[in-house]
Amino acid sequence: MSRPFEIRREVVLSASPEEVWRAIATPEGQAGWFMAGPDPAESGAEIDEDAPRRLEQRFGTQAIEYVLEARDGGSTVLRFVHSGMAEDDWGDEFETMTGFGWDLYLFTLGEYVRHFPGRPAVYVEAEAPNVPDAWKRILAALGDPAEGDVVEVLGVPGVVDKRTDHHLGVRTADSLVRFHERSLLGMPVAVGDHDYTPGVDARAKAAEWTRWFAGTVQG
Template sequence: MAKSFEIRKTIVLEATPEQVWRTIATPQGQAAWSPDPYQSMEGMDVEATENERLAVRTPEAANGAFHAFEYLVSADDESTTTLTFVHSGYLGDDWEAEFDFGELTGYGWDMYLHTLAQYLKHFAGRPASFVTAQGPPTSATPDSWATLENALGVAGPFEQGQQLRLTPQGLPALEGVVDFAYPEFVNFLALRTTDGLYRFHDNSVMGMPQAVGHYIYADIDREATEQGWSDWLARVFA
């Protein structure tokens, strides 16, 4: 598969450039929508023009791999802003995975940028905690997604706008609306509730376990909440 890649996405956001900038360029804002908001920026090459452009490039690894992320912010009018996002890079001289990194990662960015839009539309200004947990290695098989759905008390495929109630044993039930849906061949569940955006990922196509990545806009103990979801995944796939 190709080792060099470029993923380009454009989205119109219901927010001012200043609001968008705070959400993409500060740790507090990143916690509301991004895939790895608590990653250290140490060693990164960062270029920033406030309210206009943010570019971040990772250091080059021994195998030549690097990732570059660029955000271009452009005001449309008093209430909307266009964000252009580019993720490019090189996967390394020894990259041999069979899946198409650019395609799958592009689907991921569709979801994360949608999450950004949902935050700015429904939860803007509220403090955010990103809660993530991963199942055991036994959950990396293609049939594990059905097990996860069963443990939540639902069955897909899911449609955007669909009302759902999730019942993870040992955790509070979640009621809300499906706010994002992939094509049928991508197993994923996204639920918007009154206090957060909850995401359940089937990573088995990449040989990785089932996982959750939730954005909660309420006063919580993040570590305890992460442990609760981690324990739940361990029970589901015991």
């Protein structure tokens, strides 16, 4: 059995609709704030678009819609809807954690178009060992920081731009790093690293994160 869900958000972005469109509607743009993947059109998604005003992508029983509206001063209002059917096995935690996730992703989109507009990114992800106190150990290793604090991630200084119960975001000179606490979904802590450094090796960077997690959580 499944049940319907709908997640709605509205954000103001410091970029033109054309810049936001590139970020949401192309694989290279999505790697800068969301995650890497194949072109939706090549993965079997149904796409309805009116560039640069509206984009809807349907994946099976779920749909994601972006509606863009230009504002004075070169900014854009983005209205976002993620809707569809969720499996009953998840319960309320699916919508809760998915909503938290989109809050972080849309915030990251704003940071991307503000601080790294148009820069190509390599998206890297890694998971920590799935132990009960992994999240606390990771926060402690970073000094249990608040928003605005300076921390080091993989030896690189950055500023904490987002801190919630389930997420920690760090912006460095060349990357946006996002830690995800996913215990409500029965999943380990993960990191998503949007790296804008030219020529970065994604496989080597993922291995570096895996080693950091192992040393931090199990060391």
